[in-house]
Amino acid sequence: GAGVSQSPSNKVTEKGKDVELRCDPISGHTALYWYRQSLGQGLEFLIYFQGNSAPDKSGLPSDRFSAERTGGSVSTLTIQRTQQEDSAVYLCASSIRTGWWTDTQYFGPGTRLTVL
């Protein structure tokens, strides 16, 4: 079946502009996650959705970052007033949540964001 899809695959923007990144999870997966992978850094957690609600936003680095999920499916990560340090690969993952800890997370191909 179809995996997690993300768009765009690449985004180049100018400092100070807003960007929106989209994630389409695997059909039937109720949990959705956003991570960021910077050059030379490991994957760092940003936010987690269960259905349309976000019980854990603890990884969002600043109030310029926000995310929403609608219809229990597609999610959008928005970065306002982008800064050069926001340049990274933004990865989305989804899972079937059966317990109170995470099940296997399946990742999309990522969106490479470059802020000039």
Place this chain on the structure above:
Amino acid sequence: EDQVTQSPEALRLQEGESSSLNCSYTVSGLRGLFWYRQDPGKGPEFLFTLYSAGEEKEKERLKATLTKKESFLHITAPKPEDSATYLCAVPGGGYQGAQKLVFGQGTRLTINP
């Protein structure tokens, strides 16, 4: 603090030369350990989940094992197509943290023909 440490950072092997990658973790109450493979420019690809000490899982030339403090990814007679970065991750500790994965820095594996 939940922490995952992988070693070595990079490993270069000749085709057919077997070796092991290490992942050590500190987390309160382990609820699974995940191995992923990541190719350049792509998202992590799921390989294995291990849940309890002593558990082993195999897939082609890869075998993952788990103890109470670490996991090993054994690669037997590797081929050049096994070249990738291998990532290890655990769910964070506590109720709130258990929904997110804490990743190690990865081991960059290169298999020379």
